[in-house]
Amino acid sequence: MIETVIREGSHVFEWTHKKLTGKEFPCIVLLTRMQLLGETIIQATVRDISVQKKAEAALILAKNAAEDATRAKSEFLANMSHEIRTPLNGVIGMTGLLQDTDLNAEQHEYAEIAHISGEMLLSLINDILDFSKIEARKLELEILNFNLRSMLKDTADLLALGAHEKGLELVCQVDPSVPSLLRGDPGRLRQILVNLGGNAVKFTDNGKIVIRISLESEDERNATIRFAVSDTGIGIPPNRQDSLFSPFIQVDGSTTRKYGGTGLGLAISKQLAELMGEARSAWKARWAKAPPSGSQRCLRSSQPDLDRQMRSLPKLGAREL
Numbered sequence: 001m002i003e004t005v006i007r008e009g010s011h012v013f014e015w016t017h018k019k020l021t022g023k024e025f026p027c028i029v030l031l032t033r034m035q036l037l038g039e040t041i042i043q044a045t046v047r048d049i050s051v052q053k054k055a056e057a058a059l060i061l062a063k064n065a066a067e068d069a070t071r072a073k074s075e076f077l078a079n080m081s082h083e084i085r086t087p088l089n090g091v092i093g094m095t096g097l098l099q100d101t102d103l104n105a106e107q108h109e110y111a112e113i114a115h116i117s118g119e120m121l122l123s124l125i126n127d128i129l130d131f132s133k134i135e136a137r138k139l140e141l142e143i144l145n146f147n148l149r150s151m152l153k154d155t156a157d158l159l160a161l162g163a164h165e166k167g168l169e170l171v172c173q174v175d176p177s178v179p180s181l182l183r184g185d186p187g188r189l190r191q192i193l194v195n196l197g198g199n200a201v202k203f204t205d206n207g208k209i210v211i212r213i214s215l216e217s218e219d220e221r222n223a224t225i226r227f228a229v230s231d232t233g234i235g236i237p238p239n240r241q242d243s244l245f246s247p248f249i250q251v252d253g254s255t256t257r258k259y260g261g262t263g264l265g266l267a268i269s270k271q272l273a274e275l276m277g278e279a280r281s282a283w284k285a286r287w288a289k290a291p292p293s294g295s296q297r298c299l300r301s302s303q304p305d306l307d308r309q310m311r312s313l314p315k316l317g318a319r320e321l
Helices: 002-008 050-099 105-135 148-165 186-202 253-259 265-275 306-311
Strands: 010-018 024-036 039-048 144-147 169-174 181-184 208-218 222-231 295-304
Touching: 002 010, 002 024, 002 039, 024 050, 050 105, 105 265, 144 148, 148 169, 148 186, 148 208, 186 208, 186 222, 186 265
Parallel strands: 169 208
Antiparallel strands: 010 024, 024 039, 144 181, 208 222, 222 295
């Protein structure tokens, strides 16, 4: 340490010092090289940091307590969402059966409204459940072999009804170079695309929604695939784009009243993508222009490429089999 001070001129470090009473206290020591009467001396300056250390300890305790409270809240929401969802599924099922019975037109309308309301409530509970699981760090991804094109067809089918009811054109374009057989969590990937596509349908009154899937890079084991959902809807003001992926955030109050929703869909999609290993910086939405030019939401996902791995396997002849 002395050699460091002589060589560099000074050195700072934390130390536990003793007062004349023998009581220890934390301090910062500054050693400084000086010249005195032609000789090199080292001056030591000691500063008591007991108050600072107590404040740091209190801050750590408060931070840990806040994190524990957040986890407890998220666990409570997750458990309660499960408890609410079970009887709600029964209500939805029974109203569905009720619609198939001999009802007059007015009764059928009442049953249909109850069924739709139950499904909307279930969707909201599912969002809260997913969000609370992610916050509590209890959401685990499934790792399965899946066919990307089959999953995309199912996703387009889910979005097609809403688009058709609004007279919108729904286009799903998959680049031929994109591999079909991948390994990952197809359910969560579908959930992200349905959230993005559902938002596009919700905020677009006329025109079209385009889902584009392209291959960005590929090696012997993995493929990086880009998913882009664009629309011709109302767009997002530049000053609100950074906060759009925050939970419970809508563009403004009038949007919430007109279109509904909790503002959880994009936040959940962003967190799911990060859970899959997506870089946070790449998840920042890239929007086309200011309203009403529409918007574009992009996701890059890296998945093990089973197509490529199977192509690299040696081909077996009849004798080898």
